[in-house]
Structure formats: C-alpha cells, structure tokens
Amino acid sequence: MAGTVEQKLAAQGVVLHEPTAPVANYVPFVRTGNLLFVSGQVCFDAQGKLIAKGKLGATVTLEQGNAAARGCAINLLAQVKAAIGDLDKVTRVVRLGGFINSAPDFLDGPKVLNGASDLMVAAFGDKGRHARTTVGVAALPADAAVEVEGLFEVA
Numbered sequence: 001m002a003g004t005v006e007q008k009l010a011a012q013g014v015v016l017h018e019p020t021a022p023v024a025n026y027v028p029f030v031r032t033g034n035l036l037f038v039s040g041q042v043c044f045d046a047q048g049k050l051i052a053k054g055k056l057g058a059t060v061t062l063e064q065g066n067a068a069a070r071g072c073a074i075n076l077l078a079q080v081k082a083a084i085g086d087l088d089k090v091t092r093v094v095r096l097g098g099f100i101n102s103a104p105d106f107l108d109g110p111k112v113l114n115g116a117s118d119l120m121v122a123a124f125g126d127k128g129r130h131a132r133t134t135v136g137v138a139a140l141p142a143d144a145a146v147e148v149e150g151l152f153e154v155a
Contacts, residue, residue, distance in 0.1 A: 005087035005123050009077070012122060017046035019078040023141070029083045034091070036083055036152045040099065041075035042144035043068035052145035056136075057106025060145045069098065069115030072148035077115075077123070084154050092153040093120045093130040099147040102136035109134040116148045 002010065009016070018043050022028055022039065029038045043051040054060045060068075073096075074088035081087055096112035100106070113134045120128035 001029045003088035006081075007149050009062075010122050011089075014074055014119070015046075016074065016078045016081055019075065020044060020048070022045045022128070026077050028079050029085035031083060031154070034153055034155070035094070036080060036154050038076050038083075038149040038150045038152065040097075040149040041072045041079065042141055043071040044075065044144075045071060046095045050142060050144055053143050054102050054145060055103045055106070056109070056112060056145060058100075062108055062111060065100065065112035065145055066115035068144070068146040069113050069148060070119050071115075072098075072118035072146055073119040076148060076150045080150075080152055080154075087123070089155045090152050091122060091127065093124055093128045093155055094151040094153055095131040095133075096120070096151075098132065098134040099137045099140060100134060100142070101138075101140045101145050108124075108134060109136050111147070112146060 054063040056065045063087040100109040
C-alpha cells in the first residue's frame with residue numbers, strides 16, 4: 001500500500017517509476033545522518049525520453065520547461081524512494097538546485113523551476129517548502145532542457 005505522499009502524487013496522476021542508473025562515475029544519492037543528497041536528475045519521462053530538449057528561450061517554451069522541471073522532480077522522488085523506501089519518511093525538502101539550459105537572453109529560469117517546486121509542495125505540504133537556486137547554463141547532458149538536484153531531511 002502506498003504511503004500518504006504517494007497517494008497525494010497518484011491523485012495528481014503521478015506514479016513513480018524505477019529511477020535511472022547513473023551514466024557516469026557517481027552515485028544517484030548519498031545519505032549522511034538524516035540528510036539525503038540526490039544527484040541531478042534530467043527531465044526523462046518513465047520511458048527514458050526527454051520531456052523537453054534544447055534551450056529555454058529558443059526552441060523550448062516556458063510551459064515546456066515547467067513540465068520538464070516537474071519531470072525532474074518526479075525523478076528526484078523516485079530516487080528518494082529507492083534510497084529510503086517510503087516517501088513518508090521525508091521530514092523536509094531542504095533545497096532544490098535547478099539548472100536551466102538557457103538561451104543567452106532567457107531570464108525566466110525561476111519560473112521554469114516552479115514546476116519542480118510546485119510538485120514538492122503538492123506532495124509534502126509545508127514540509128515541501130524549500131530553499132532553492134536556479135542557474136541558467138549553456139548546456140546539459142543529452143541536451144536536456146532542465147536538470148534538478150535535491151537535498152532532503154529524512155527519518
């Protein structure tokens with residue numbers, strides 16, 4: 001039986017899939033004490049296809065970027081579940097770091113990353129409110145439009 005957080009996600013049409021394996025020399029997450037650091041997740045869907053590919057402000061719209069950030073957040077939560085077994089053990093979403101594949105004049109990265117932030121708040125309520133950094137970058141792996149990393153406090 002899914003926990004409360006997974007039930008909230010399911011009510012929004014979100015089902016967690018198996019997380020993807022790292023593609024380089026790193027691990028998907030590290031737990032130290034009650035902190036869980038999750039490596040950056042690009043915007044792959046459950047079938048391994050990019051939700052949005054290319055640069056925001058050039059070939060990718062704000063709406064597509066927002067959906068891509070939401071997809072990254074789903075991938076983060078899949079990694080959290082793999083790490084601790086139950087999303088109800090998350091006591092706080094501490095921080096999200098967002099990387100937006102941006103055209104030089106694209107200034108709406110924070111609006112893109114709201115796709116990830118909104119999902120965390122929808123899933124965890126007040127425990128989902130977090131600190132955040134959004135950075136525009138020249139390129140991301142596989143030409144993904146968005147990548148998001150996360151820090152979670154867990155029981």
